[in-house]
Amino acid sequence: MLISINKLQVYLHPAAKKSIMKSYVFLFVTLLCGSIIFVGTSDNKDKPATSVRPITDIIECQSNAFYSPPPISNEEFQRRFGLEPMKTRKNVNALTQAEINAIKVGLLKMKALPYTNPTSFGYQTAIHGTNLPDNLQSWNTCHRAGEGVFFLAWHRMYLYFFERILRHKSGRADLTLPYWDYLTDPVLPAAYRENSPGNPLYMTRNAAINGGGALPASIITAFNNSMAIVPYYTFQSNLNSGPHGSVHTSVNGAMAIVNTAAVDPVFWLHHSEIDRLWEVWRAMCNGRANPVDATWLNKSYVFFDEFGNQVSLTGSQVVEISAQLNYRYDDLPSFPGCPPARPAVVRRDILITRESAVQLNGKRQKADFARESSTQIDSFIRRNNREAFNFSDASTSERLIMTFEGLAVRQMPEGVVEVYINQPDGQTPDFRSIHFVGLLDLFSAEHHTNHHFTDNPADEVELDATKVAEALGLNLNSLRNASVSFYVRGATLNRIEVGTDAEFSIRRIKFSLERSGN
Amino acid sequence: MLTGCSTGNNSTTITNATDTVLLYKKDTALVAGINVTQTILHLPEEKKLEVTKKGRLLLVLDHPTVISAPEGVYEIYLTNLLNDIDKLTSSQQSFVSLLDLYSITAPGAKQQVEIDITQQVKNLQSTGGSATPLFAVLKFAPVKLADGTFSSNAGEIHFSGISVVQVNN
Numbered sequence: 001m002l003i004s005i006n007k008l009q010v011y012l013h014p015a016a017k018k019s020i021m022k023s024y025v026f027l028f029v030t031l032l033c034g035s036i037i038f039v040g041t042s043d044n045k046d047k048p049a050t051s052v053r054p055i056t057d058i059i060e061c062q063s064n065a066f067y068s069p070p071p072i073s074n075e076e077f078q079r080r081f082g083l084e085p086m087k088t089r090k091n092v093n094a095l096t097q098a099e100i101n102a103i104k105v106g107l108l109k110m111k112a113l114p115y116t117n118p119t120s121f122g123y124q125t126a127i128h129g130t131n132l133p134d135n136l137q138s139w140n141t142c143h144r145a146g147e148g149v150f151f152l153a154w155h156r157m158y159l160y161f162f163e164r165i166l167r168h169k170s171g172r173a174d175l176t177l178p179y180w181d182y183l184t185d186p187v188l189p190a191a192y193r194e195n196s197p198g199n200p201l202y203m204t205r206n207a208a209i210n211g212g213g214a215l216p217a218s219i220i221t222a223f224n225n226s227m228a229i230v231p232y233y234t235f236q237s238n239l240n241s242g243p244h245g246s247v248h249t250s251v252n253g254a255m256a257i258v259n260t261a262a263v264d265p266v267f268w269l270h271h272s273e274i275d276r277l278w279e280v281w282r283a284m285c286n287g288r289a290n291p292v293d294a295t296w297l298n299k300s301y302v303f304f305d306e307f308g309n310q311v312s313l314t315g316s317q318v319v320e321i322s323a324q325l326n327y328r329y330d331d332l333p334s335f336p337g338c339p340p341a342r343p344a345v346v347r348r349d350i351l352i353t354r355e356s357a358v359q360l361n362g363k364r365q366k367a368d369f370a371r372e373s374s375t376q377i378d379s380f381i382r383r384n385n386r387e388a389f390n391f392s393d394a395s396t397s398e399r400l401i402m403t404f405e406g407l408a409v410r411q412m413p414e415g416v417v418e419v420y421i422n423q424p425d426g427q428t429p430d431f432r433s434i435h436f437v438g439l440l441d442l443f444s445a446e447h448h449t450n451h452h453f454t455d456n457p458a459d460e461v462e463l464d465a466t467k468v469a470e471a472l473g474l475n476l477n478s479l480r481n482a483s484v485s486f487y488v489r490g491a492t493l494n495r496i497e498v499g500t501d502a503e504f505s506i507r508r509i510k511f512s513l514e515r516s517g518n
Numbered sequence: 519m520l521t522g523c524s525t526g527n528n529s530t531t532i533t534n535a536t537d538t539v540l541l542y543k544k545d546t547a548l549v550a551g552i553n554v555t556q557t558i559l560h561l562p563e564e565k566k567l568e569v570t571k572k573g574r575l576l577l578v579l580d581h582p583t584v585i586s587a588p589e590g591v592y593e594i595y596l597t598n599l600l601n602d603i604d605k606l607t608s609s610q611q612s613f614v615s616l617l618d619l620y621s622i623t624a625p626g627a628k629q630q631v632e633i634d635i636t637q638q639v640k641n642l643q644s645t646g647g648s649a650t651p652l653f654a655v656l657k658f659a660p661v662k663l664a665d666g667t668f669s670s671n672a673g674e675i676h677f678s679g680i681s682v683v684q685v686n687n
Binding site: 142206225243244252 | 587588589590591593607608609613615616617618619620621623624625627631632633634659660661662663664669671
């Protein structure tokens with residue numbers, strides 16, 4: 001028999017029927033329901049056990065009737081749960097037989113408890129969802145309407161406390177929930193497919209999956225696509241609604257239905273992986289970050305620890321798995337945090353040659369911009385009301401970038417190709433002069449040309465022309481008459497340049513202004 | 519394979535492994551400024567598909583009913599090249615996502631599957647192709663069996679309607 005009144009919360013196990021048949025039970029839930037509710041049962045031995053109506057079904061307070069403790073403070077959480085050694089969640093395929101056995105023992109012990117016990121398998125799985133009419137504390141909270149934005153945080157909390165209970169029941173102090181890395185191995189681990197008597201990891205599922213079949217490859221693609229998404233809520237939504245759900249339905253059986261999913265032990269493998277992928281996503285940085293809005297940070301949910309005590313956690317308490325929850329994943333290093341974001345860079349093309357800009361076959365070649373349309377410069381001057389470059393303003397520094405598009409090499413020189421701006425005619429180019437911009441990187445282009453990396457942008461070469469533009473005193477107006485010269489310079493032997501030629505073409509040359517800073 | 523099937527209140531059925539449901543969209547009627555505008559397909563041909571900067575386009579499958587579960591997943595593609603449909607793979611840009619039949623089993627869940635197709639529509643537009651006519655493709659992708667063959671059990675799923683929704687957010 002179990003009748004416990006724990007801070008206005010009532011659990012009534014069907015096995016308690018015989019004891020309570022002979023008496024009336026008064027239950028006070030006045031504070032929550034606004035009235036005193038009287039529940040009575042008469043002595044009727046013919047009444048089937050299932051006819052004992054759950055008290056929560058009688059009182060119509062539903063889930064709101066439960067007392068929810070205030071969120072636990074960080075200090076209290078650490079005092080109660082944070083003093084143990086760091087736990088490591090492992091790839092299920094790396095578990096030893098002893099570790100698998102410990103999980104089985106833990107599950108069997110949880111299953112042996114009545115479903116009204118918060119540390120039982122029945123109670124815990126009903127927290128995710130259940131078809132039982134009871135509506136006990138925290139049941140059916142996974143897919144509560146309008147709370148999809150807490151998908152990842154809720155499951156992290158859920159797994160954390162389920163894992164604590166499983167560990168406690170297993171008697172193995174280092175037990176953790178393993179993860180199924182289906183992105184690497186899409187076959188359900190053998191221990192979960194072994195249809196042997198008493199194996200609590202086995203369930204009836206999709207026959208192909210239980211037969212050693214692999215998840216469809218597009219699930220992996222869908223996961224990878226989700227990981228590429230930067231905004232947290234978009235990432236979470238995409239992860240949740242496509243690949244996450246597809247693993248559920250591909251495994252099928254209990255896993256395919258929200259109200260029964262957690263009953264399948266594969267559920268815990270799957271959601272450990274989802275939790276791990278959240279960490280992988282965060283470590284990819286480049287703008288990826290957990291939410292910082294108060295709604296998410298302060299949203300709390302109630303779970304139970306291994307002793308059946310209620311614990312209320314908020315989103316803000318589950319963002320750092322190592323520092324806050326004392327676990328890590330075996331293949332992920334401690335997350336050091338992302339480097340500070342680089343200031344945004346905006347690049348605007350201001351002058352572009354026509355197609356077939358340069359065909360060099362020999363020693364030197366010149367491209368003259370005076371013949372080109374300069375409407376983009378006109379537009380830039382109009383919009384910004386200035387002709388001068390803004391190279392020196394530290395807060396919004398500009399750079400003048402030259403891009404050589406469609407660079408195709410047919411003959412490499414035995415030397416280098418030098419690039420000059422406004423190189424005077426009749427003078428031998430000198431790389432120590434103020435006209436010298438830099439060297440054209442033919443190596444990358446040659447590699448591109450001969451290895452047919454057609455989608456590789458290596459046929460684009462860039463040079464920074466800022467210093468030359470400054471030295472020559474160029475402004476936007478004078479740039480439109482600029483010329484770009486290429487000079488093939490051979491290697492020097494005994495202080496004498498060795499004659500060499502080159503043959504290459506450039507489809508377009510482009511001047512762009514790159515602006516960074518505030 | 520079902521071609522040119524669409525929309526409205528008619529039932530659309532996936533019945534076997536070789537079925538690919540095509541949604542032939544000549545156009546969409548998207549009304550800007552309203553929070554959610556739902557437009558049943560079969561739309562005026564003159565209108566252009568519009569993707570605003572702030573908005574999202576959702577492909578909505580109404581009332582999916584799993585008559586029998588597939589041994590695998592349904593992949594969703596968006597393409598404007600009908601000839602490509604047999605060659606679609608998830609590594610292509612036209613791959614949108616997977617049909618999520620799990621979330622709809624949650625109590626109180628909307629009986630709709632919503633798929634964000636904004637990026638795919640933008641991709642189609644940026645590659646020079648018009649976003650219309652547009653084919654939404656549901657393609658069964660089976661579980662690979664232990665012997666290297668593929669499951670042929672595509673299950674059976676019914677939808678009561680298909681539409682495109684523009685969400686301004």
